[in-house]
Amino acid sequence: DMGGHDTYMHKEISEQADAVDRVLRGRIDDRFSTVHLGGLNLDPREARGIRRVKILGCGTSYHAGMIGAGLIESLARIPADAEPASEFRYRNPVVDPDTLYIAVSQSGETYDVLAAVQELKRKGARVLGVVNVVGSAIARAADGGVYVHAGPEVCVVSTKCFTNTVVAFALLAVHLGRIRDLSVTDGKRIIDGLRKLPSQIQEILDGEEDIKKLAAEYAEAKSMMFIGRVRGYPVALEASLKLKEISYIHAEAYPASELKHGPLALIEPSLPTVAIVPDDDLLEKNRAALEEIKARSGRILAVAHTKQEKADHTILVPKNEDELDPILMGIPLQLLAYHTALAMGRDIDKPRNLAKSVTVE
Numbered sequence: 001d002m003g004g005h006d007t008y009m010h011k012e013i014s015e016q017a018d019a020v021d022r023v024l025r026g027r028i029d030d031r032f033s034t035v036h037l038g039g040l041n042l043d044p045r046e047a048r049g050i051r052r053v054k055i056l057g058c059g060t061s062y063h064a065g066m067i068g069a070g071l072i073e074s075l076a077r078i079p080a081d082a083e084p085a086s087e088f089r090y091r092n093p094v095v096d097p098d099t100l101y102i103a104v105s106q107s108g109e110t111y112d113v114l115a116a117v118q119e120l121k122r123k124g125a126r127v128l129g130v131v132n133v134v135g136s137a138i139a140r141a142a143d144g145g146v147y148v149h150a151g152p153e154v155c156v157v158s159t160k161c162f163t164n165t166v167v168a169f170a171l172l173a174v175h176l177g178r179i180r181d182l183s184v185t186d187g188k189r190i191i192d193g194l195r196k197l198p199s200q201i202q203e204i205l206d207g208e209e210d211i212k213k214l215a216a217e218y219a220e221a222k223s224m225m226f227i228g229r230v231r232g233y234p235v236a237l238e239a240s241l242k243l244k245e246i247s248y249i250h251a252e253a254y255p256a257s258e259l260k261h262g263p264l265a266l267i268e269p270s271l272p273t274v275a276i277v278p279d280d281d282l283l284e285k286n287r288a289a290l291e292e293i294k295a296r297s298g299r300i301l302a303v304a305h306t307k308q309e310k311a312d313h314t315i316l317v318p319k320n321e322d323e324l325d326p327i328l329m330g331i332p333l334q335l336l337a338y339h340t341a342l343a344m345g346r347d348i349d350k351p352r353n354l355a356k357s358v359t360v361e
């Protein structure tokens with residue numbers, strides 16, 4: 001049932017304020033400015049002993065894991081990174097007893113992720129799941145975890161589950177952080193930010209008509225560049241994946257700082273750039289990248305909290321805490337991909353060559 005929407009993708013994008021509300025519900029503890037996660041199966045002493053976090057997933061779940069790694073590193077101060085599960089399992093990784101492994105999956109059935117979990121468990125590692133589908137294979141194989149509670153996602157391309165997965169990681173980061181060195185003040189700051197997300201998401205969704213107009217302009221591009229820096233880079237990666245999956249427009253994502261090491265050679269009027277420009281300590285650096293692109297006559301669509309002078313268009317997104325801004329910045333770009341594909345007449349819920357869950361190798 002599409003509930004009045006023309007596609008499942010549109011329905012699922014539109015549901016995100018409620019979905020985020022669900023992942024937060026019942027988990028925040030205001031008394032200690034922390035987060036309780038019932039199924040984690042990790043006691044405080046174990047949580048203190050973690051020296052490193054390795055996050056594994058595929059596609060959109062991998063991108064959500066990249067943002068998750070950033071959240072864990074900045075809030076819990078544990079070194080963390082994400083890697084495609086398929087790469088990890090084929091490179092005979094060194095499995096370290098002090099590392100917490102986290103498998104991320106919407107379906108909970110992606111074969112490469114499941115195989116990575118099984119290999120890790122065989123080697124004695126502790127593996128948590130950040131999974132949407134309750135009781136799925138990956139959820140069962142993991143030692144514990146966090147359910148994402150995005151609700152059923154039908155469209156082949158993931159949208160609401162991406163957003164909810166990142167929020168689930170923010171909850172986990174606060175939980176781990178408050179056991180370690182995250183202060184009460186910072187715990188409260190992030191919790192307050194999390195509570196603001198549903199209404200801010202709704203505000204972005206209410207701006208859909210403007211994004212639709214922009215999409216009509218960008219649907220003529222043969223290729224698009226997406227850039228972001230640190231927190232913004234996984235947002236760029238995910239937006240670029242979304243666009244290629246449903247519109248079949250070629251897109252690539254680069255860290256803004258890498259432009260000058262090669263891809264700047266591509267910039268010309270026919271290659272538009274979508275730039276993620278949050279108002280954080282890297283704002284000036286990001287603005288410098290916009291200037292480099294403008295100097296080569298590149299068209300720029302910025303996603304930012306204030307109008308960007310160098311950009312041809314700015315999609316405005318409400319400001320939250322710096323750590324949580326990436327969650328909001330991904331949402332208008334889901335709509336941009338959606339309306340671009342729609343303008344091109346694509347089969348949005350069933351893009352060519354793709355399946356909802358990849359249960360084979």
Ligand code: M6R
Binds near residue numbers: 059060107108159245
């Ligand atoms: O079910 P999973 O989250 O494990 O799926 C992983 C990827 O196959 C999935 O995210 C894929 O990249 C989607 N088509 C993204 O829109």
